[in-house]
Amino acid sequence: MRSSAVRKSRFAISLLKSTPPPPPDQILSICRAAALSPDSHLDRVALSLAATKLSSAPDSLRDLASSLLIPHHAPHAIALFGQAGLLPDAVSTFKSSPSTRSLNALLFACLVSGNHDEAARIFQTFPDAHSVKPNTETFNTIIKSLAESGTTRSFYSVLDEMCKKGVKPNATTFTTAIAGFYKEERFDDVGKVIELMKKHGCGESLPVFNVRVQGLCKLGRSGEAKALLNEMVKKGTKPSWLTYNHLIYGFCKEGDLEEAKRLYKEMVKKGLVGNSSFYFTFIYYLCKGGDFDTAVGVYNEIAARNWLPCFSTMKMLVNGLAGSSRIDEAKGIIEKMKEKFPDKAEGWKEVEEALTR
Incomplete structure (x- = not known):
């Protein structure tokens, strides 16, 4: 029964x-x-896809929401309206079924639709107006809105309000603020938040280090991020593949492929395995930097897991191999890509013909 439902969901997604x-x-x-x-998680993925596709057909999305989601799943309907940019519909759905979960979904809807002013208004007025008690997720969502809108400095007043209302902050409360302060390059505030974390019983855990590493790498300060990696190891915190993902991506963006490759070897040695996007991005930067030897090595590793990068990245790799007189290897990759992605067969045929000219 369950396997049949999963097949239906996957077919719908395709x-x-x-x-x-x-x-x-x-x-x-x-x-x-x-x-x-x-x-169902898979069904939520499908519904999210549907909402995005229906953003230009609001009546159809309203039909979908009313027939599938309301009233039992109002928070999901609110989130879908937000994804489609239909915030008034999200607000009216909340008002028809107010709850803490619906409030959190409404704030999320404001985030995904990019309406941070409305998020602030709802956060300030809706809990009292609709007798809804905010929880940790409510506060974390508004802090994320502050971070995304470049107003993370308001974090301290939100944290004060949390404490006054007896809502306990968690690691996400602080890591979201840290990410915002890094984005705004307010490094003194990063230090203040780390001290506040300790005060509230949230230590410098792996997620905290990862957010700090990512924040530095995004600012083009990957050398400092690497020093932070060394610091976390000294403190007994083991890095994850995500730690290396941020560092490798950071050094690649800064044009230091040698350091990126050194970190990749270190990651592999530790037995850490990333997700498919990590490898696809790494292969892209290796190809862009002209290191086709390493790129094909990483490709061979992930091909064994049936992970294959997009057409444009693989075209770069194939052309690079061909330029290094590795025609047979390039053709072998083309055959595999045609087999895996038959809809791109014509594109690969053109690439293959170009190799033999």
Whole structure:
């Protein structure tokens, strides 16, 4: 029974991802035929895809929300309206079914629609107006809004309000603020937040170090981020693949492929395995930097897991191998890509023909 539902959900996702995208009425039919429910992770993915596709057809999205989600899953309907940029619909759905979960979903809807002023208004007025008690997630979401809108300095007043209302902050409360302060290059505030974390019983855990490493790398200060890696190891915190992901990506963006490769070897030696996007991005930068030997080595590692980068990245790799007189190797990759992505077969045929000219 469950396997049948999973197959239906996956089939719905594949149809929703098809090119060209299906028309609104067909999207509704796909969702209904699969009997999608927000209780399932795969179904939530499908519904999210549907909401994005229906952003230009608001009536169809309202139809989907009313038939599949309301009233039992109002928070999910609110989030979907936010994804489609239909914030007034999200607000009216909240008002029809106010709760802490619905409030959190409404703040999330403001975030995904980029309306941070409305998030602030809702946070300040809706809890009292609708007799809803905010929880840690509520405060964390508004802190994320502050961080995304460049107003992280207001974090301290939000934290004070949390404490006054007896809501306990968690690691996410502080890491979100740290990320915001790094983005705004307010390094003194980063230090202040770290001290506040300790005061509230949240130590410098791996997620905290990862946020700090990422923040520095995004600012082009990967050397400082690497020093932070050494500091965390000395303090007994083991880095994760995500730590290395931030560092490797940072050094690649700064043009230091040698350091990126050294860190990659260190990561592999520790037995850490990243997600597919990590490897795809690394291969892209290796190809861009002309290091096709390392790129094909990383490609061979992930091909064994059936992870294959996008057409443009693989085209760079194939052309690079061909330019190094490794024609047979390039052709072998082309055959594998044609087999895996038949819809791109014509594109690969053109690349292959260009190799033999």
